Amino acid sequence: MATLEGVNKQNFQITTRSWRLLADLIFDRCGDLIKENEREGWHSNYGKMISRKTAIAIADRLGGLIRKGIVKRYESELEVVNMQFHFSEKIVDKFIEFCRQSGGFDIY
Numbered sequence: 001m002a003t004l005e006g007v008n009k010q011n012f013q014i015t016t017r018s019w020r021l022l023a024d025l026i027f028d029r030c031g032d033l034i035k036e037n038e039r040e041g042w043h044s045n046y047g048k049m050i051s052r053k054t055a056i057a058i059a060d061r062l063g064g065l066i067r068k069g070i071v072k073r074y075e076s077e078l079e080v081v082n083m084q085f086h087f088s089e090k091i092v093d094k095f096i097e098f099c100r101q102s103g104g105f106d107i108y
Helices: 016-034 052-067 068-080 090-103
Strands: 002-006 013-014 048-050 105-107
Touching: 002 016, 002 090, 013 016, 013 090, 016 052, 016 068, 016 090, 048 052, 052 068, 052 090, 068 090, 090 105
Parallel strands: none
Antiparallel strands: 002 013, 002 105, 048 105
């Protein structure tokens, strides 16, 4: 289980497999928004801090990807390799909400 804890003490919990798929999407489509000192630790869950500014930028980008149908396509691609149980647009929506309200977050 991966737990993301917001500065505002709000938590976002997700299975490790689902978090890795979401993190892969974030790095693929939002990597330019993530500062160099925020890049490590996304897959090892060792307490990496993501700033409020970066969290909101990621939320904005992911929201645009949902509106453009890109997240749904990514989800469909995962169905082909039988990974659809670990990723959905609903998970991304919940993560967007968390990013906007968290004030920044730690990845555990």
